[in-house]
Amino acid sequence: MKRTLFILLRNPLSVIGLILVGTVVLSAIFADFIAPFPSHSGAVVDFANFNKAPEWPYIFGTDLVGRDLFSRILYAYRISLLLGVVVLAVAVPVGVTIGLVAGYVGGWTEYVLMRVTDVFLSIPPLVLALSMMGLLEPTLTNGMLAVTVMWWPWYTRLVYNLTRSEKEEGYVLAAEVIGASKAHVIFREILPNCVPSIVTKMTLDLGFVILIASSLSFLGLGVQPPTPDLGSMVADGAKYLPDSWWLTVFPGLAILVAVFGFNLLGDALRDVLGAEQ
Template identity: 45%
Template sequence: MSVMGNTTPPPLAEPQLSRREWLLSDRPTSRTQAKLGRAYVAWRRFAENRLALIGLIIILALVLVAISADLLAPYSPTIGNLATARLLPPSWEHWLGTDDQGRDILSRLIYGSRLTLYVVVLVAIIAAPIGLLIGTVSGYAGGWVDAVLMRITDIFLAFPKLVLALALVAALGPGIENAVIAIAVTSWPPYARIARAETMQVRNSDYISAVRLMGASPIRIVLRHIMPLCMSSLIVRVTLDMAGIILTAAGLGFLGLGAQPPLPEWGAMIASGRRFILDQWWVAAAPGVAILLVSLGFNLLGDGLRDALDPRSSGQ
């Protein structure tokens, strides 16, 4: 007679979660899962806005055109045929016509997208960190530090952005680099105001108090715990400001204070084409439409990011 041993049933296998369920889990098992889950929720909220997707497509197209300018441009952006190709209307050979120097306008627009991205990216890299640092330090320190930094900010805000940029470029001299510096100097005050408001909301929260009790220095609190909380609002504001940056750069180029000839800057192209606006309208219309589309794309993208990164604005 055989003795049957005690057997225990095998443990039930845990159900395999789908990728979507794993991202949307309310009990993440790691910090990576939590970050990916937040990013996925933000993307779903962003994708629900069709206009925001259109803006994203426009900006991605701008980036691809700028990267592939050497492959896409059919002609040189700076060398034209003044004898036989001056002010030609749009045709199969020159899709957007030619300018007063016999240069292909489509090629100049394609290469001009690089200058547009160059200005936008550099201004964002310079102005946003400056505004973030000044705003968070002002909001966390308070007292006389807050008063001094905010009065400096008010001085910059008191001047119209374009007027102040014109004054700075006139002092520094014309050129694309000086135009970037001038636009960046006039663009940081709104970012400082936003960062200060966000900081004042969280500086007395339990989270910051706990970090302070653990012995963290004020510098560490500002850099590691407060600045990350301000990033979403700052990203939205920077994206919405891109259209204004492009228009300011185009305005400086229109006045001859931005990129200098023969660089294919869109504002300078409009300035050179305004002399022929009645008869050869395409010379000024093509860069004007390009500025309109890119500015519209950044505005639509900024609206979508605002709804995606701030659930309160979307009613969720």
């Protein structure tokens, strides 16, 4: 841990990534305490302060019904991170397990599993998610389901390639010689050596999941009002550019900060974990 932290802190870009990700995560966790108007995260109207430009105490301005944008962005971060964590918590185990089994077992098992994976990979991710959301009711749960369905194949392909390479290594052959079961070889021998690549991809993917979820909400197929969501906030504010610029600029910057931070941190982890292999 000390060595990893030392390497991360030597790279200015990784430090920036840590700061940005830390800011996003802490803002989401402590939104109830940081937000100046916590009630504005729900169905609240304040027409006396509607569409105000940034000024104290509305440092990011207010929307068309008088809700504080800064407070709503903090709670939107909570929704975005929740979606990202749930999606990866489901997609990663599914994709990793399929990739391990297909890569190690081989034969018809490999052929069937990887052809199914290739079918999903052949469809553009956003198109697949849009198709599913067009059939389902646009809710947070269905949004998670749509993004999860499009995400597991990428982990299957990654782990499949890693497993094909690792299964010829000496430590795997030694485990097979002493009579270790296939399950033991897959999950106790091969999987630990795939973890660095999986962790790096998960960190990078958190930013992309937030971006995809925001894209769905921008098109009206994601989280529905009055729940705050960065994509829907950008879509609503875009109608009033350039006069009410703050309605779009600040939610857009919030998306940029989250995606940029996770990308920088993912790149840094790739360098660190690669150095430790």
